Amino acid sequence: MKRFPQNFWWGAATSGPQSEGRFNKKHANVFDYWYEVEPEEFYGQIGPDTASNFYNSYVDDIQLMKEIGLNSVRTSIQWTRLIDDFESATVNEDGVDYYNKVINEFIKQGITPVMALHHFDLPVELYHKYGGWESKHVVELFAKFAGKCFELFGDRVKHWFTFNEPMVIVDGQYLYQFHYPNVIDGKKAVQVAYNLNLASAKAIKVFKELGMHRKDAQIGIILNLTPSYPASQSEEDVKAGRIADLWRNEMFLKTAIYGEFPEKLVELLTEDKVIWESTDEELNILKNNTIDVLGVNFYHPSRVKAPDISPNSTADWTPDRYYDQYEMPGRRMNIDKGWEIYPQALYDIAINIRDNYKNIKWFVSENGMGVSKEERFLNDSGVIEDDYRIDFIKEHLEWLHKGIEEGSNCFGYHLWTPIDCWSWKNAYRNRYGFISNNIHTQVKTIKKSGYWIKEVSKNNGFL
Numbered sequence: 460m461k462r463f464p465q466n467f468w469w470g471a472a473t474s475g476p477q478s479e480g481r482f483n484k485k486h487a488n489v490f491d492y493w494y495e496v497e498p499e500e501f502y503g504q505i506g507p508d509t510a511s512n513f514y515n516s517y518v519d520d521i522q523l524m525k526e527i528g529l530n531s532v533r534t535s536i537q538w539t540r541l542i543d544d545f546e547s548a549t550v551n552e553d554g555v556d557y558y559n560k561v562i563n564e565f566i567k568q569g570i571t572p573v574m575a576l577h578h579f580d581l582p583v584e585l586y587h588k589y590g591g592w593e594s595k596h597v598v599e600l601f602a603k604f605a606g607k608c609f610e611l612f613g614d615r616v617k618h619w620f621t622f623n624e625p626m627v628i629v630d631g632q633y634l635y636q637f638h639y640p641n642v643i644d645g646k647k648a649v650q651v652a653y654n655l656n657l658a659s660a661k662a663i664k665v666f667k668e669l670g671m672h673r674k675d676a677q678i679g680i681i682l683n684l685t686p687s688y689p690a691s692q693s694e695e696d697v698k699a700g701r702i703a704d705l706w707r708n709e710m711f712l713k714t715a716i717y718g719e720f721p722e723k724l725v726e727l728l729t730e731d732k733v734i735w736e737s738t739d740e741e742l743n744i745l746k747n748n749t750i751d752v753l754g755v756n757f758y759h760p761s762r763v764k765a766p767d768i769s770p771n772s773t774a775d776w777t778p779d780r781y782y783d784q785y786e787m788p789g790r791r792m793n794i795d796k797g798w799e800i801y802p803q804a805l806y807d808i809a810i811n812i813r814d815n816y817k818n819i820k821w822f823v824s825e826n827g828m829g830v831s832k833e834e835r836f837l838n839d840s841g842v843i844e845d846d847y848r849i850d851f852i853k854e855h856l857e858w859l860h861k862g863i864e865e866g867s868n869c870f871g872y873h874l875w876t877p878i879d880c881w882s883w884k885n886a887y888r889n890r891y892g893f894i895s896n897n898i899h900t901q902v903k904t905i906k907k908s909g910y911w912i913k914e915v916s917k918n919n920g921f922l
């Protein structure tokens with residue numbers, strides 16, 4: 460029997476914009492807006508309007524989460540739902556009432572609510588007016604919004620996260636065109652990365668000023684860590700791996716934990732003349748407002764090799780001038796999603812955190828397997844037999860367990876996601892849940908993996 464530490468979090472994660480639906484929401488976030496203007500950009504032309512209907516069905520949905528043994532669940536508070544006026548952070552009464560009810564329902568069902576403040580859902584007005592995360596004014600507005608959330612819900616929510624995967628915002632909005640406004644601009648990407656780090660630190664500063672630690676609360680950030688494995692041990696490949704790690708992982712990880720950007724990254728960006736604008740006061744805020752706890756989203760490793768063409772070629776600056784993706788022969792894939800399956804990386808992450816990041820308290824805040832057309836696996840009783848998902852989770856947990864046994868301070872595992880939910884441009888293409896969702900009827904049904912996790916949670920481990 461592989462047993463996990465006492466009070467281990469067995470749970471799952473979703474987000475406001477992906478589960479609630481737009482019902483009664485006064486403002487649009489960047490995805491709401493993008494769908495309004497270019498619905499054809501979304502898989503099956505399905506947008507966020509209904510999502511998994513959590514706004515209306517949260518009582519039944521939380522009941523199902525309880526039924527499969529989840530003891531903690533993450534979602535997020537939508538800035539565009541809670542706030543009426545972004546400048547003054549005046550609240551929307553319906554939004555406050557809704558989040559109060561959701562939080563109370565989780566607690567009533569014995570599920571610890573875990574809240575993120577931002578899951579890719581920038582209010583679109585703040586992009587059109589100020590350039591969104593390019594703007595330090597928006598950073599200020601985010602800190603105000605965060606403060607409101609702590610004041611309103613901090614008596615019951617004890618686990619807060621400033622951002623989910625800030626790196627994906629940088630990638631999606633400023634480099635690889637999968638988040639509105641689909642800009643390609645390396646220099647802006649660098650400034651946005653800095654501003655997101657600053658926004659997180661400023662929210663933590665407000666958290667402290669409001670005395671939240673004295674109320675037994677803790678705050679962190681959720682980072683998608685994709686360890687970079689070089690194609691070979693040649694000097695060039697190893698260097699490519701190093702730079703990929705600096706940019707993709709350490710730019711947020713080191714800053715969140717040590718309050719300082721990685722020196723080598725600052726050197727490289729300075730040399731390339733794309734370094735961000737910062738002030739001493741801001742750097743001080745970053746230094747003094749580090750996280751208490753870390754969430755790690757892990758789906759797949761990244762394999763890199765030295766770039767085929769020289770970084771000094773003529774082109775606008777982007778970070779991937781320093782590395783190319785390496786297609787490793789024989790790699791094990793989840794073909795539906797196009798991601799490599801490499802569970803051992805979770806062990807490597809655990810040991811890296813133990814040895815290089817103060818052995819900070821952390822949990823797996825997302826891991827999971829997106830599979831298309833899961834109706835293929837329906838049995839006669841109408842249950843999706845997702846054995847592939849059970850195997851996937853188990854293998855990841857085995858490696859995680861090894862990391863914990865060797866001293867890494869991990870306190871939980873959350874699957875993406877409790878109930879199949881809407882996923883940005885991919886809409887409902889890849890299903891990840893313990894519970895399926897018929898998007899035409901909104902009928903939700905527990906999958907085989909849901910029954911399996913119930914046992915794991917009950918036994919605090921598995922054979």
Ligand code: BG6
Nearest residue numbers: 623624796829875881882885889
């Ligand atoms: C995670 C995000 O990285 O990936 C989620 O935090 C997202 O918001 C999930 O839904 C799955 O993405 P996709 O594109 O496979 O549906």
